[in-house]
Amino acid sequence: MLAGVLSYPVALADMNECSRADYAVWETRSLRWLSGRYGDTLASVVRHEDESFPHLHYFIVPRLTSDRRLDLEAVHPGIAAREAAKRDGKSAKEANRDYCEAMRGLQDDFHAYVGLFHGHLREGPRRRRLSRGAYLAEKRNAKRRAETMTKAEGRLTELEAFKLAAAGADKVQHRAELLEREVLDLREENRTLTLEKADLVPKLEEAQGRMEGYRFDASQTAKAFAMLVALVTTGRDRCRTALLSMPRPRQVGKDVWQRLQGFLTGDDDDEGMPFERRRRSYERE
Structure with a gap:
């Protein structure tokens, strides 16, 4: 089994109504990211609020290989990169470097899919040796960028909804045209049946008259x-x-x-x- 943690970078003690609403959206995006990346191997996701920062624990159950072993390479990019390096004859140091690079790629993917939309920075100020002012300025820029991306995503959602509505309208129009043709065909068929009925009524009346005559003759006989x-x-x-x-x-x-x-x-x-x-x-x- 493979386990991982996704952490929201706002402490529970500092959360207000706005940040709680943002966390709910972050959690939804995170679940979509997990589902899209791991598919049916994603066994469980649990929210924890027992520490300073709210976070999600997720658990992956890999499929089995042909020799009945867990296929960790299919769900863990670091292990996949390290094992590929070993198969290529690279040294242990190079294999470890490939492992770290693959895991950074995993974090980059999560940041691009989730973090960017919430104004989260990919790395903290210490790692990049930023002053507090520069770091706060970058956070403000990231927040504005997140707001812009969220609005853009909303517009895209509206556009997709409009496209679906337009496609639905086209289908309704097509169905209406089919129904109109069916109505015209039924009217023509009804007109034909009416004419046939007009021809059959005298014949039916004549036959009924003959039948009544036969009945009278039979009774007289x-x-x-x-x-x-x-x-x-x-x-x-x-x-x-x-x-x-x-x-x-x-x-x-x-x-x-x-x-x-x-x-x-x-x-x-x-x-x-x-x-x-x-x-x-x-x-x-």
């Missing part, structure tokens, strides 16, 4: 057949009268209906026997 059966079995005159007064059902042929009429009026039937004699023969049987 059934009624005539029932009356005929009643007449043959009972011989009642009212059944004969009802049959004679009925119109010919369309389902009954003209010849059949004429022969039935002759049978009912007493004319000879198809076997030459009058109706009354035929009925009496039925009764005797």
Whole structure:
């Protein structure tokens, strides 16, 4: 496991509302830097306020190499530089120098990504042998530069938001055009269906009329057949009268209906026997 510390350079005792707000932004930037640099090997980040300066402890769990060892070179730039120097045949002193240079590069990267936006200087006054006045002047310049960079970053964020909004507007416009075309197509389809319906309505009404006629004819035929059966079995005159007064059902042929009429009026039937004699023969049987 690899562990590291990121420290905010304002003491807890000296922090006010403004510096606490700045610390919150610093912490967010630091977390983004850690996540971007270490990815899914970043296991944990813990804030500590148990010392004079607030700081973050972070822990890295490297992946395993092919021989089941922790791949420290992938997450520790100093170790990676030192091992590369050894493989190149450099001396221990040169390897250590490469190690220190790589670690300074790590600090430079953090300062460029986080510290610059908060007016933090990369090195203190003692290391650079600055007077207090020069150091304070440089801090003021760094603070103004940080404010400018923060404003620029805000403008960039606004610009990106505007671009996204513009892209969203273009998508909405494109979608609106598609929907408008769909509406036009649906209107045309509706017009076609309306015309087809206008053509089908008379045909449907005609078919319904024919169906009603068929139903009426079927009922008339059934009624005539029932009356005929009643007449043959009972011989009642009212059944004969009802049959004679009925119109010919369309389902009954003209010849059949004429022969039935002759049978009912007493004319000879198809076997030459009058109706009354035929009925009496039925009764005797």
